[in-house]
Amino acid sequence: MSGARTNRRQEAMALLERLEPEAPGRVADNLDDFHPQALETLLGFAFADVVSREGIDLKTREMLTVAMLGAMGNAPGQLEFHLRAAMNTGVTREEIVEIVLQIAVYAGIPAAMNAMSAAKAAFRAREGA
Known part of the structure; x- marks a missing residue:
């Protein structure tokens, strides 16, 4: 796993924690149980790439x-x-x-x-x- 991927995962999990503090562990367990890259692929796109953009609060x-x-x-x-x-x-x-x-x-x-x-x-x- 590359460093960029790890940062993307961390960014996604940090934003998820802002949305609901109890969610990161539960969501990570669920997605990691499905596939080791599911969290980075799905939440990395959603939260690190899109939702964290500055254009809309x-x-x-x-x-x-x-x-x-x-x-x-x-x-x-x-x-x-x-x-x-x-x-x-x-x-x-x-x-x-x-x-x-x-x-x-x-x-x-x-x-x-x-x-x-x-x-x-x-x-x-x-x-x-």
């Missing part, structure tokens, strides 16, 4: 991610994670409600209902923290 990126995952409607685990991450970056419960309502307009009621379920789970997790 992390809070806004998380709001966008929640909206996109909610609109997709087929990634409930990732949506719930990014809802928690959004709150960890300063997105308020009220802003999340507005995002879910916006999902209903542009992606449909079923997608919004799924996003609402994920949001409620993320709100419960936050209240339990």
Whole structure:
């Protein structure tokens, strides 16, 4: 493994920790169990190459991610994670409600209902923290 690859992994894990402090170990175990390069390939691209760019702040990126995952409607685990991450970056419960309502307009009621379920789970997790 090259030094550049190691730094990319470390950058991705550092950003993941900013999103949810408990996540890096869990995510690394899961991805490393699948393939030794999965974390560097997937999260290196997502977090080290794209999400860490300076063009949009992390809070806004998380709001966008929640909206996109909610609109997709087929990634409930990732949506719930990014809802928690959004709150960890300063997105308020009220802003999340507005995002879910916006999902209903542009992606449909079923997608919004799924996003609402994920949001409620993320709100419960936050209240339990």
